[in-house]
Amino acid sequence: MSYLDKARVLHSFTSKELKEICKDNNLKGYSSLSKPNLIDFILQNLSEDNVKEILMEKGLISEDEVTDEEIIASLNKLRKIDNKAYLTYLLQSLNVKELRALCKEYYLEDCSRYSKKSDLLEYILDSLSEEEHQRVLYNNELEIISKEINLALKKINGEDRENIFEINIVNPENHEVEISFKGWNWDTKSYLSITPSNINDPERDCDCRTGANMGFCSHFWVGFILSLKEEYFNLSDWTLTKLPDNFEELIDSIKLSAARTGEERPRSGDKRRLVDESSDSAVLMKFLNNSITIYEGEILDIVERQSDFQGNVTIYYHITLKDVRLGPRVYRKSDFREEDIVGIEKLKIRISEKLQNDQKLKVNDKLSINGKLDKDNFWGILVKNIRKVQKL
Numbered sequence: 001m002s003y004l005d006k007a008r009v010l011h012s013f014t015s016k017e018l019k020e021i022c023k024d025n026n027l028k029g030y031s032s033l034s035k036p037n038l039i040d041f042i043l044q045n046l047s048e049d050n051v052k053e054i055l056m057e058k059g060l061i062s063e064d065e066v067t068d069e070e071i072i073a074s075l076n077k078l079r080k081i082d083n084k085a086y087l088t089y090l091l092q093s094l095n096v097k098e099l100r101a102l103c104k105e106y107y108l109e110d111c112s113r114y115s116k117k118s119d120l121l122e123y124i125l126d127s128l129s130e131e132e133h134q135r136v137l138y139n140n141e142l143e144i145i146s147k148e149i150n151l152a153l154k155k156i157n158g159e160d161r162e163n164i165f166e167i168n169i170v171n172p173e174n175h176e177v178e179i180s181f182k183g184w185n186w187d188t189k190s191y192l193s194i195t196p197s198n199i200n201d202p203e204r205d206c207d208c209r210t211g212a213n214m215g216f217c218s219h220f221w222v223g224f225i226l227s228l229k230e231e232y233f234n235l236s237d238w239t240l241t242k243l244p245d246n247f248e249e250l251i252d253s254i255k256l257s258a259a260r261t262g263e264e265r266p267r268s269g270d271k272r273r274l275v276d277e278s279s280d281s282a283v284l285m286k287f288l289n290n291s292i293t294i295y296e297g298e299i300l301d302i303v304e305r306q307s308d309f310q311g312n313v314t315i316y317y318h319i320t321l322k323d324v325r326l327g328p329r330v331y332r333k334s335d336f337r338e339e340d341i342v343g344i345e346k347l348k349i350r351i352s353e354k355l356q357n358d359q360k361l362k363v364n365d366k367l368s369i370n371g372k373l374d375k376d377n378f379w380g381i382l383v384k385n386i387r388k389v390q391k392l
């Protein structure tokens, strides 16, 4: 424990208790000292082990607490920026409440003065010693990184409330990628460029609060995974952050597919998609917001629904299809490619009241349709914009 560490823990004692410690240890000349001076007096006159013992007795530190040596050994020595600079990035992932909890943990008393996250973060990092910066990293780094990476994986799989809308290779030479995310009623744009010359602290920007201040937001990690799959860098060259031990395993099933094919060299404006081939809904994600053709699907059930928008009642039908074969919609026969066709166990489609009145669809009918694959916030993945139904 550093001097400052111990001083902060001793701060939680009252003046009376501090004087008792002095008395118990046969120290002289403390009776007129103020609390801060009493703390200094104790730290100057008692041995390191003696102070530790007192703190342990009070239950303020535990015997199995990690030592400074263990913490230093665990730190990433390859990182090229210093711990404080790194923490200003890393701690962007915490909200004000979590930062206040950190203040409490390190006995910082002036936290309540700061209501803005940026001020609070600056105050914390300026107040903590270099040893404490290391301790914060030791205790929090992997948890923060893992949380954001998991959220990134959910976005790739279509399991988050925000989806990847478009991945744009803005400038292939500089590895510049721009990723747009879409939520129910918001958009987020994220930018990343990882090159051999900036890999120690890559160029990045994001609309979200964490990423706007160079933090490692979930959007950053989507770009990171994309850049890795694009072979913009080798994972072994990445030293800026720790990664979960099973990171490579986690992203193994994620494949990169180009929305535009048949080109040898990447060009500016190329589109990409990240698809996790291990999950069924994720297979559909590569068609999200695109026109598709369902070549075959059998009706499993039909449910009538109503929506009421400002007094206008609309009737529509949700139909669940099973054993579905689908692919991207092609406008010329020569563009059809068998390898683009995927099989899905079940898929929901939405048709209008008029279409159902015309077609009188029923369970076990087999259909072929064109539509657009959409993600509805409430119903999930759904085929919409169906104008025509063909019974097979």
Ligand SMILES: [Zn+2]
Pocket: 190, 206, 207, 208, 209, 210, 211, 212, 217, 218, 219, 220
């Ligand atoms: Zn972000």
